[in-house]
Amino acid sequence: MTFSQFGKQLTGSSGIVDLMEDLGQALNQNPDMLFLGGGNPAHIDAFESCIAQHLTAFAQTPEQLHKLVGVYQSPRGNETCIDELVSYLKQRLDWPVRSKNIALANGSQSAFFVLINMLAGHFDSSSRGSVKKICFPMMPEYLGYSDQGIADDMFCGYRPKLALMGEHQFKYTIDFDQLTERDDIAAYCVSRPTNPTGNLITDNEMEKLSQLARQQGKPLIVDCAYGLPFPGLVYEKATLPWDDNTIYVLSLSKLGLPGVRTGIVVGNEQLITNFVAANTILSLANGNLGPMLLTELLKAQQLDYLMEKVLLPFYLAKRALMLQQLETQLQGLSYRLHKSEGAFFVWLWLPDLPISSHELYLRLKARGVLIMAGEHFFFGLDSAWQHAQQCIRLNFCQSQEVIVKAIAILADELKNLTEAKKKTAKKLGV
Numbered sequence: 409m410t411f412s413q414f415g416k417q418l419t420g421s422s423g424i425v426d427l428m429e430d431l432g433q434a435l436n437q438n439p440d441m442l443f444l445g446g447g448n449p450a451h452i453d454a455f456e457s458c459i460a461q462h463l464t465a466f467a468q469t470p471e472q473l474h475k476l477v478g479v480y481q482s483p484r485g486n487e488t489c490i491d492e493l494v495s496y497l498k499q500r501l502d503w504p505v506r507s508k509n510i511a512l513a514n515g516s517q518s519a520f521f522v523l524i525n526m527l528a529g530h531f532d533s534s535s536r537g538s539v540k541k542i543c544f545p546m547m548p549e550y551l552g553y554s555d556q557g558i559a560d561d562m563f564c565g566y567r568p569k570l571a572l573m574g575e576h577q578f579k580y581t582i583d584f585d586q587l588t589e590r591d592d593i594a595a596y597c598v599s600r601p602t603n604p605t606g607n608l609i610t611d612n613e614m615e616k617l618s619q620l621a622r623q624q625g626k627p628l629i630v631d632c633a634y635g636l637p638f639p640g641l642v643y644e645k646a647t648l649p650w651d652d653n654t655i656y657v658l659s660l661s662k663l664g665l666p667g668v669r670t671g672i673v674v675g676n677e678q679l680i681t682n683f684v685a686a687n688t689i690l691s692l693a694n695g696n697l698g699p700m701l702l703t704e705l706l707k708a709q710q711l712d713y714l715m716e717k718v719l720l721p722f723y724l725a726k727r728a729l730m731l732q733q734l735e736t737q738l739q740g741l742s743y744r745l746h747k748s749e750g751a752f753f754v755w756l757w758l759p760d761l762p763i764s765s766h767e768l769y770l771r772l773k774a775r776g777v778l779i780m781a782g783e784h785f786f787f788g789l790d791s792a793w794q795h796a797q798q799c800i801r802l803n804f805c806q807s808q809e810v811i812v813k814a815i816a817i818l819a820d821e822l823k824n825l826t827e828a829k830k831k832t833a834k835k836l837g838v
């Protein structure tokens with residue numbers, strides 16, 4: 409069988425497919441694997457029992473049940489859910505939005521597929537002309553964007569500035585000097601908090617970025633999967649002002665609902681109308697479960713309660729455990745952690761790592777620990793950067809037992825590598 413260019417694009421090797429294979433193996437087939445890999449949120453009983461109550465109510469109310477399984481949603485998405493969202497976004501973020509500013513999608517991943525290819529790619533019908541790109545002002549960025557472009561070479565990105573803090577911390581910031589106007593850029597995109605680093609682009613940086621995007625006449629996409637308005641996994645003060653040149657992409661996944669596949673796009677009316685048309689061609693309609701659950705959580709005013717009283721304390725405790733384990737077990741090793749400001753990842757920089765982060769991933773996998781190699785998250789850079797080979801991402805959603813065991817194995821592997829490096833250096837007399 410031969411495949412078209414589009415077919416080849418989507419069937420070639422892909423970081424996100426490998427990541428989801430690992431995740432599927434660890435979470436569904438081989439539960440003994442110590443999983444600090446993909447982006448699955450934690451299992452939180454209190455959250456799931458609240459969801460269970462709503463599911464029971466759906467099943468027991470014939471009219472609700474029919475809405476859940478027996479009808480296609482209209483193209484923009486479940487109207488009641490969108491109306492509830494309008495009130496919520498007005499009240500929580502003071503956004504001047506109407507229902508025409510919102511569209512639903514089957515997960516934010518597929519919303520991104522539409523947005524990326526709607527805004528960037530070839531701008532003439534010959535498909536031979538130059539390609540306009542999605543630009544990431546600060547790499548590393550979410551790996552899941554990297555294979556979504558249907559033309560070649562649809563992404564570009566810039567290295568961040570590194571601010572070193574104390575002996576074992578650092579933070580990336582946007583290097584605005586690099587963001588000069590370029591004809592080949594169609595739109596800017598950031599995830600906030602950032603997957604993989606847990607960095608929270610500051611309010612000040614966001615303001616500068618949105619001004620710059622507006623001045624250059626390019627939209628700015630803000631991926632809010634982990635942040636405001638929900639699930640609110642931010643550990644620093646942050647705001648998210650409305651800007652009609654910005655496209656906000658929200659998701660229910662990191663609240664604890666990755667299985668319902670619901671994404672939400674909020675933007676100016678023209679953008680949303682076009683998004684809805686493209687999404688309907690691709691998906692026909694969105695699934696009903698996520699929007700119906702969100703409607704109930706909003707109507708019952710449970711969403712903020714769950715975020716503030718259930719999710720945030722849970723993730724803060726996990727984060728504290730992970731940071732404490734790393735601090736204890738990595739003693740004597742050369743390492744720095746990105747300041748943990750949001751999401752549920754820790755980004756570990758190993759400046760003296762003698763192998764690539766991918767090789768470290770393979771060695772740890774062989775010992776039953778899954779992590780994410782950092783190098784895949786630098787896909788937008790046009791030149792090699794050694795730093796990219798020296799970082800790994802650790803998910804801290806798992807049980808205390810898993811985190812403690814996995815970090816012990818990681819520390820042991822790093823100590824072995826350091827010893828081996830020292831021995832080789834001694835042999836060579838350096």
Ligand SMILES: Cc1ncc(COP(=O)(O)O)c(C=O)c1O
Nearest residue numbers: 447515516517550603633659661
């Ligand atoms: C930054 C970011 N954006 C988007 C997604 C896609 O999420 P979903 O399609 O489940 O909404 C993910 C998933 O891990 C993510 O980490």
